[in-house]
Amino acid sequence: xxxxxxxxxxxxxxxxxxxxxxxxxxxxxxxxxxxxxxxxxxxxxxxxxxxxxxxxxxxxxxxxxxxxxxxxxxxxxxxxxxxxxxxxxxxxxxxxxxxxxxxxxxxxxxxxxxxxxxxxxxxxxxxxxxxxxxxxxxxxxxxxxxxxxxxxxxxxxxx
Numbered sequence: 001x002x003x004x005x006x007x008x009x010x011x012x013x014x015x016x017x018x019x020x021x022x023x024x025x026x027x028x029x030x031x032x033x034x035x036x037x038x039x040x041x042x043x044x045x046x047x048x049x050x051x052x053x054x055x056x057x058x059x060x061x062x063x064x065x066x067x068x069x070x071x072x073x074x075x076x077x078x079x080x081x082x083x084x085x086x087x088x089x090x091x092x093x094x095x096x097x098x099x100x101x102x103x104x105x106x107x108x109x110x111x112x113x114x115x116x117x118x119x120x121x122x123x124x125x126x127x128x129x130x131x132x133x134x135x136x137x138x139x140x141x142x143x144x145x146x147x148x149x150x151x152x153x154x155x156x157x158x159x
Contacts (some may be wrong), residue, residue, distance in 0.1 A: 010057050014043040018058075033060065033068040037091070038077060045077040048081070053089065076104050103151060109144040113137050 018039040025035035036058050040124055049057070054065045069091050072078040077097055080089045094100050120133035 001106040010043075014040075015057070018043060031068065033058075033064050034071045036060070037065060038072060038093075041078065041091060041093045042097075048090045050090050052088075052090055066070055075101070077101055099151065099154060102147060106144060106147050106151070109140050109147070113140055113144070116140065 018036060021039040021042075022032070022035035025038065026032045030038070037054055040054060040057055041049060051062055051069070052063050054060070054069075055062055058065070069078060071081070072091075073080065076094065077100075077151040078091050078093055080091050082089055116137035117134050120130045120137065123133065125131070125134060
């Protein structure tokens with residue numbers, strides 16, 4: 001397959017998966033173009049592509065790619081790297097992207113817990129709203145503990 005055009009090969013083999021997985025991610029709440037960029041990087045050989053390569057593979061404008069990469073950088077899923085001796089940037093998936101993404105969600109859950117508990121106290125723990133806030137905090141604490149245990153098990157499994 002060395003003679004095959006990389007874009008043609010991408011269109012044939014990876015594009016259907018990228019679009020399907022991007023649709024799944026979008027349905028789960030991720031921005032549409034960020035979902036497509038993430039899925040495209042996930043399928044690439046080096047887990048890294050330039051803006052031009054992403055633009056070509058996804059048939060998207062450089063501005064759309066830039067916005068998607070900005071979002072993915074902010075949520076800790078990709079980083080920007082410069083090619084040696086070049087001004088061109090490559091967008092690289094983080095190592096263990098799923099682990100690090102879920103780990104960052106653990107921190108978000110922690111912030112939500114603090115806010116929910118403060119809200120329950122401010123509103124009054126025995127009011128209907130206060131009880132809902134307290135129950136929300138209890139649920140998120142349960143989820144946070146479970147997530148922490150799962151992440152620890154994953155690290156142990158990986159060695």
